[in-house]
Amino acid sequence: MTSVIPGSSFPGAQSSGSQSSAPQSSGPQSSGPLQEPLRFGVYTGIEAELQSPEAVPAAAQLGLEPPRFCGQCGRRMVVQVRPDGWDARCSRHGTVDSSEVGQR
Ligand SMILES: [Zn+2]
Numbered sequence: 001m002t003s004v005i006p007g008s009s010f011p012g013a014q015s016s017g018s019q020s021s022a023p024q025s026s027g028p029q030s031s032g033p034l035q036e037p038l039r040f041g042v043y044t045g046i047e048a049e050l051q052s053p054e055a056v057p058a059a060a061q062l063g064l065e066p067p068r069f070c071g072q073c074g075r076r077m078v079v080q081v082r083p084d085g086w087d088a089r090c091s092r093h094g095t096v097d098s099s100e101v102g103q104r
Contacts, residue, residue: 033070033077033090034101040074042067047074066098 034042041051043060045068059065066079066086070093077088085098 031093032096032100033072033088033093034067034096035072035093038071040069040071042069042071045069045074045076063101067096 038048040047041056043057043065044051044055046055048071057065060067066081067088068077068079069075070077070090072093073090075090075092077090079086079088087095087097089095
């Protein structure tokens, strides 16, 4: 007698490979030198609490001048003025661009 036993179990239920995608940092990253609240005057480098309003140049108040100091740590930033704007870089807090500030 030849009897076929159909009960052969085989591993059919393999765990479907769940490819773990690297988490992409989405959303606006606004942790730059000009992130609010500012702890230092970005035009004077003076602590915000100690800075008098007169210390800020008038042109700077109008947004015509790029910030010279990091608002987070008060370091002097490397400022580059371009025909279409400017960018300022803090060695610790990164770069801020005039287009990011919304000055038009
Ligand atoms: Zn900084």
